[in-house]
Amino acid sequence: MLDRRSAMKAFGLAGMSSMLPLRLLAEPPGRSAGEWQSLFNGRDLEGWTFYHDKVGDRDVHRVVSIEQGILHFLGPRFDRAQKSTMGHIATTKEWSNYHLRLDFKWGEERYSPRSLQRRNSGILYHMGPERDRLFPDCVEFQVEEGDVGDAIMVNTRGLPGPLLGGTPLWPNWIPALPTTYDQPQVAGGIARQWFRHSGNYENLTGWNTLDLYAIGDQAAHLVNGRIVLTVFSMINSHGAADEVRPLTGGRIALEFEAAEVMFRNVRIRQLDDSLIARLKQG
Template sequence: MKKIALILIVVSFTFCKTNKNEAEKVKINNEWQDLIDKNLSSWDVWMGAPHTSTEIEGYEKFDDVRIGKPIGLNKDPKKVFSVIKQGNENVLKITGEIFAGLVTKKEYKNYHLKWQFKWGNKKWKPRLNKKRNSGILYHSVGDYTDFWNVWMTSLECEVQETDCGDFITIGEGKTDVKAKSPSTKIGDKYVFDPAGKLNDFSWNRPDFETGRCFKPGDPEKPHGEWNTMELICLDNVSIHVLNGKIVMIVKDGFAKLNGTWQTMTEGKIQIQSEAAEIYYKQMKLKQISEIPQFCKKQASAFFNKKNS
């Protein structure tokens, strides 16, 4: 009898302790976590292939960096990624000189990611005559080399001049990505519309027209000013927010890896270096269990749908 009582006490204590630990874990995860410190300790670097115009020794260069040999993991000979101080703030500087990805060491699910960015002035080949470009790739899975030998299979929240918040599927060749977004076709483009039909997006499937959905309007601030962007992911829905305005909703993402389709509800986060100088700061993340009220209010036409 004493043994039974002792066992019950131990079980009860363990149960209470476990519950306490779980509660503490939830509390910690629901707090904002800063992702940019002076050492970029939350990140790995995957460095792609240098362009023939890049001033670099000891590495093969390529006219088409999309098919070139990447420099590899945690090798950054040109200091494409660095942290500088502006006042008391840590600011991530991306030179853009080589196509590359800053990749979280952890995978994330059900979260609210928030950051600020502004464009620098420098641009590099092979995109000298194109819009300045970067991007946040989320629910990233697969290999570092899945897309253009530099980015993982993923969903993209575009960060590109006048196109911030656009949605793009990132997968080709041996991988594939498909997803849906409420949108309306205007000319030859699909434009986000919370009251629109859920259209399918993929680059690799002949029954889908495109892998890109465009945001409506352009709430981006002038060159050189800080913009605020947010990415909200809960289960099979993700929301792109630019300067307080919802510009995209994505639903039901799937990735095809090794011939098998899997849902895209979690994964690593990548920040792109893509031939343009850009700065990121105040990047923070917290876990969520529901869609924020401001999203439900702004996009009520989507969230009030029975099958949304």
């Protein structure tokens, strides 16, 4: 990955221009991009599927509780005698070219097998249709203490945006940059690439706002209003070579991974062609 000095020397104003859309991204786009709509209605899981690893598609152990519009995973009502503590809820609808925004906050509880580890959750996006797998093919917007904003490519691949001018490249890939995908690490039958965030803006004790811009085969991760990671040229690489294709859409999921976590204000809006064109002008 390029450091600041070498990137600025090699690309000059290209690095500076990559920062210009930050101001645009930090504020919601105009009405022409479409109205915000709620993905979570604050009452129940209408529009979502549920999956509890080793249990199934019914919440028989009270993983989910909903109070005052807050979605609460593994809270006080959870059956603590239940050994399985991982799973997700996922939208029934597939999404592409969108801006997702939500708030999250950690609870206090951690469970086996991670009772001594960092609290962990995540947003899965561009997820495949599988409804009975803990980790379907997807991209993960990592939500873990100290790693909020990382990207984990799960049976998918991408090119991480290099640091130009001190912030991850966005929104255009510079032709002079490498286009070769790193080899993933394979464990448990899953191939993963892990791209690290730049800048730590997470609040460990209160609410945090996360934004995801997914545009074609690229994405930007924002934590409390700052871009911390970008990824380009995403592909669905799981399967035969002739099945590799650009990864541009899919379902969206919220994970529970052995730690108490809360979500609220889960909203989304489509990005129209005019706004995407503005973003890509740099």
